[in-house]
Each structure stands twice: as C-alpha cells, then as structure tokens.
Amino acid sequence: MAEQLASFAARLAGACRAAGLPVGPDRAARFAAAVAAVEPSTAERLRHCATATLASAPEHVAAVQRALEEVLAGVPEVPADPADGRRSPARAVDGPAGAPAPPAGPPVGGGAGPEQEHGLVASAREQLGGRDFAELTPGELAALESAMRALRLATPLRRTRRTRPAARGRVDVRASLRAARSTGGDALRLVRREPRREPRRLVVLCDISGSMSPYARAMVQLLYCAAGGIDAEVFTFATRLTRITPALARTSPAEALARAGEAAPDWSGGTRIGESLRAFNDTVGVRGLARGAVVLIVSDGWDTGDPAVLGAQLARLRRVAHRIVWANPRAHRPGFAPRTGGMAAARPHCDAVVGVKDLDSLPELLAALTGTASRTSSW
Structure with a gap:
C-alpha cells in the first residue's frame, strides 16, 4: 500500500540522518517515487533506487546502503510456503499496489530474469516515456536505464583499408597463388577480398x-x-x-x-x-x-x-x-x-x-x- 511505502521511506530517511547524511523529506519522497516507478524486483534494484535518490555524494553511497540493510533487517519475514513453514527471504514491505516488496535478489552484478527485465522496461516506458527529462528526479532518470539499454546508437558504415574474404571483389593475387600450390600450380580457385566496413566514429x-x-x-x-x-x-x-x-x-x-x-x-x-x-x-x-x-x-x-x-x-x-x-x-x-x-x-x-x-x-x-x-x- 502507498501508506506502507511512505512509512518505509520515512524509516530509511531517518536511518540515513542517524548516519549523518543530509536526507530530508524531499529525498524520502524521491525514493518513494523511484520505487513506485521502477517496482524493483530484487534487493539490488532497491539499492539502486536508494543510492540514486538519497546519496548526494559518492562517499555517501556506502552509508545509504548500510542504512537500507538496517531498515530491511527490522522488517519481519513472511513464510514462503505455509505448508512447510519455511521462511522466504522476501520482506513484508508492501508497495503502492499492495504487492510484496523486492526479495533479496541475486548478489551484486546479478539482475532480473528476461521476463522481469522486459516488465521493468515496459513499466518505465509507460510511466516515464513522455515525461520531460527536466521534470525527472534522479531516481526517475535512473529508472530509465533499462529502457535506454533497449535502444542502440548506430552510425553509418565507412570503408576501411582493411579487407575481408568475399565471394565477389578484387582478386587477392598472393592468396590465389598460395592456394594454387595444392593444385600443382593451377589457379583453379581465385581468392577475392573486399574492403571491411566499420561504424563511423x-x-x-x-x-x-x-x-x-x-x-x-x-x-x-x-x-x-x-x-x-x-x-x-x-x-x-x-x-x-x-x-x-x-x-x-x-x-x-x-x-x-x-x-x-x-x-x-x-x-x-x-x-x-x-x-x-x-x-x-x-x-x-x-x-x-x-x-x-x-x-x-x-x-x-x-x-x-x-x-x-x-x-x-x-x-x-x-x-x-x-x-x-x-x-x-x-x-x-x-x-x-x-x-x-x-x-x-x-x-x-x-x-x-x-x-x-x-x-x-x-x-x-x-x-x-x-x-x-x-x-x-x-x-
């Protein structure tokens, strides 16, 4: 629920202030907005939302992540399977739509699966695609990372001095003569090459x-x-x-x-x-x-x-x-x-x-x- 997300953001902001970081209500609101926009599916993505919105300098990142771990540690765990009573790593923090908050996902460097990644890209495009960049908070801009990775910058190709084998093109005399050694000196097959093409700078x-x-x-x-x-x-x-x-x-x-x-x-x-x-x-x-x-x-x-x-x-x-x-x-x-x-x-x-x-x-x-x-x- 929205109220629970706001409460979680307030607790996290308080933990950051206790660590000596200048985190006020405005940054807490940005964190909550980033979580609502990204809907992080792993703890790693939740950490990205926190550092992008609550850390105002590179040296603050570690303190923000420690504060996040402290707040998450204080949230009770919920059973993954009521039948066997085992505990799930998911924390009982609800997002704006009442869905469970991100589970403790893969270690740093991991990511969501293909279906989850596709959902995150679609969500970011739907919610932020038409928003002017000047209106986005740092957290919202960070939320567009996955959508931007789906794009590809390309430039026209240019001919280089290097060549590559080709079915058609100029005859490579030296390569053709070397190939003729295996056929008694008869050039039964001509080796051809063409200019290699690479993207322009x-x-x-x-x-x-x-x-x-x-x-x-x-x-x-x-x-x-x-x-x-x-x-x-x-x-x-x-x-x-x-x-x-x-x-x-x-x-x-x-x-x-x-x-x-x-x-x-x-x-x-x-x-x-x-x-x-x-x-x-x-x-x-x-x-x-x-x-x-x-x-x-x-x-x-x-x-x-x-x-x-x-x-x-x-x-x-x-x-x-x-x-x-x-x-x-x-x-x-x-x-x-x-x-x-x-x-x-x-x-x-x-x-x-x-x-x-x-x-x-x-x-x-x-x-x-x-x-x-x-x-x-x-x-």
Whole structure:
C-alpha cells in the first residue's frame, strides 16, 4: 500500500540522518517515487533506487546502503510456503499496489530474469516515456536505464583499408597463388577480398549550462547505456571544453554522471558555444577526431557569445565531418523556429536538427544519426 511505502521511506530517511547524511523529506519522497516507478524486483534494484535518490555524494553511497540493510533487517519475514513453514527471504514491505516488496535478489552484478527485465522496461516506458527529462528526479532518470539499454546508437558504415574474404571483389593475387600450390600450380580457385566496413566514429559535444543540465545528464546516461560497439568521444562545454570520455568508461551510469560532473568544472555555468567549438576544432576536431565522423551537438542554442563565431566554427567542422546532428530540447515546443541567435547561425551547417526532450523522442535522434531522418524537424 502507498501508506506502507511512505512509512518505509520515512524509516530509511531517518536511518540515513542517524548516519549523518543530509536526507530530508524531499529525498524520502524521491525514493518513494523511484520505487513506485521502477517496482524493483530484487534487493539490488532497491539499492539502486536508494543510492540514486538519497546519496548526494559518492562517499555517501556506502552509508545509504548500510542504512537500507538496517531498515530491511527490522522488517519481519513472511513464510514462503505455509505448508512447510519455511521462511522466504522476501520482506513484508508492501508497495503502492499492495504487492510484496523486492526479495533479496541475486548478489551484486546479478539482475532480473528476461521476463522481469522486459516488465521493468515496459513499466518505465509507460510511466516515464513522455515525461520531460527536466521534470525527472534522479531516481526517475535512473529508472530509465533499462529502457535506454533497449535502444542502440548506430552510425553509418565507412570503408576501411582493411579487407575481408568475399565471394565477389578484387582478386587477392598472393592468396590465389598460395592456394594454387595444392593444385600443382593451377589457379583453379581465385581468392577475392573486399574492403571491411566499420561504424563511423561518434563525437558528442554536450552543453552542460544551467538550462541544459537535466538534458545533458539524460544524454550522458543514453551514451553509457546504448553506445554498443560504437567508437564514441564525448566532450562537454559551457564556458570551456572538457573531454569526459575516460569518465564514462567501465562504471555505472550514476557514477559516470558524477565523474562527468567532476571532470567538467563549469557544469551548470554559462554558455559560449562558438568559443567551445573553436577550442574543439583547433585542438582535436579538424586535425583528425572529427574527420569522417558523425558529430552530435546537444544544446538549446542559448549562446552568450557572438553567433557569427558559432556559424564560422560549424562551417569549419562541416568541411571535415561526415554528418552533423543538433539535438535541441526546445525544438519540440509549439511555434519554435531558429530565426535568431545561435540556432539561426547553426541551422545552415546541420544535416539534421531534432527535438530531444524525453524517452519517446530518442528514436528520432537515433534515426538522425544514421541518416534515415529528414534534414530538419517539421519547422
């Protein structure tokens, strides 16, 4: 029941405060909302909900998990089978719909089964799919992790200098002569090869200014969850350019976001898009990183600098990049048109401008990256 979930959240918040953590009623409410949205099926997922909503710093995670274990230890167990009286590891904590709370699931690193995982993805999509990223709490954003993992970022293929065996293609003379040794020198079979194709590099330039902070966090989480085998380089910018690719490797989305914030000292600061693009072009972009790559710029276009600088730098980038996609959360608003400021200067140099503000709008972005979407949005 909802009352029992609220009571459980209040007890957990009290245990966190007793451990010296700054957990007030607002964070307790976020935890309860995250549990209601995710409907965690294992204790591990319940711990994810707790750390995402109650820990305000990396050093608080261990204390939050200890507080959760203490509160769960105080909840009576219920029999799994009344016939034999055995105890079940499930705790008698009811969720908003009266269902038993998550059982003590697999050890850390485990997960729900395929059917449970599918249910969690469907639940997250149904409840949060149309919610603006700016309206989501940290717990609700974490709840979208499974749904984002169901997506796949892809870029167009490019020909490489490496080759692979093929039924049709150029004759590999050396390989054909080696094969002829087994037939007395007669080349009865010609060995052919064709160029190998690989996905193009994805370069992401993400605006982390105050107006873009919630969308930047969602995009960083998407890159972590759905990148697959794409060779991706990620930079953030506001008043300066920061490479955060190493911060996104081999860690959870929540920790990746925390590391990204530490690596980018101007998170939630002002915005100088043109100057940041100049720094990217001058250092690594035009020199090679952006050559033949798909460049994704995530920004609302609110630039405190000179729009002419932005236009000039995008023109430089356009000459070396394979494709430039601009993701703007404001593009979904009725009547939006890039007639002034940064977006007006950027539009002529973009292959696609898409509105990305929630989970439901991400397929449009994925299509734009592969080149299967239109050049611009409906405007």
